Amino acid sequence: MKLTTKGRYAVMAMADLALFKDKGPISLTDISIRQNISLAYLEQIFIKLKQENLVKSVRGAKGGYVLDVPPEEIKISNIISAVDEEIKTLNCKKESKKGCNNKSSKCITHNLWDQLDQHINSFFEKVKLQDLVKKNQTANK
């Protein structure tokens, strides 16, 4: 799982959408101001979120974005993998091409890294978008 600000921005933006989901389409300008993320960068991010069918767009004035899936059904891992393409921490490609097998001691860390990756993934699999916003919901509704 690659963890960059892009992924974090995506989660922030999605949380923002979830928080204001009853107010119709939310413009990226609004999110940009509230979350302090550059508008142009958000645009890039939302193209990908849309491709993964996490959000729907409404074009033109008064347009914006709306969640296409209820927040309790969106896993954080869905959001991050939507914008950050790669889902692997560090792969053992070089070694595996050369025949990374457990017969030699060459790749004794292989399993470790694999396990970590599963750990991180399962962490983000468990957390739903809804989990993030429910704490803030009372304050903003």
Added chain:
Amino acid sequence: MKLTTKGRYAVMAMADLALFKDKGPISLTDISIRQNISLAYLEQIFIKLKQENLVKSVRGAKGGYVLDVPPEEIKISNIISAVDEEIKTLNCKKESKKGCNNKSSKCITHNLWDQLDQHINSFFEKVKLQDLVKKNQTANK
């Protein structure tokens, strides 16, 4: 926790040292060949491992490196943090400087990232160098 090949190389090299710890100082040339890591790069890595007192060096011909701590007492997290300086996934610095508090919805992902970081850290805290090598020990002793 930053996860780069440097950290992985460090773990691999330390595992190699642990595996051959009864054979006196192990030269980086040997490790370089066995683990297929550039010698010059290993040198850099070992400078740091030495600074953290994870290994001892023996200079001169027939010299090399030896573990300075028994492998059952070395956490993987010790190794990685020794070579990869930074121990945080992604920090919320910008926001925290501007006053990232939970009063606003600005930083709702802050906690999430913090939790993840703890998750990763605790993962590498639990695993000891000894855990990695014991599987290979019979084969190489």
Added chain:
DNA sequence: TTAATTCAGACTAAAACAGTAGGATTTACA
């Protein structure tokens, strides 16, 4: 018609990553 908005793609500065390169120093051993 105009302003607000998404859509699209190219471009870019800066940092991180993954090393190289070159030499100095130390020491076992012949």
Added chain:
DNA sequence: TGTAAATCCTACTGTTTTAGTCTGAATTAA
């Protein structure tokens, strides 16, 4: 005492990734 094997030390460097910017087109509510 000379030499080869090793660590030590510090710069340098090519490539990729990151985190955007920039420009403009298309769409649509008012």
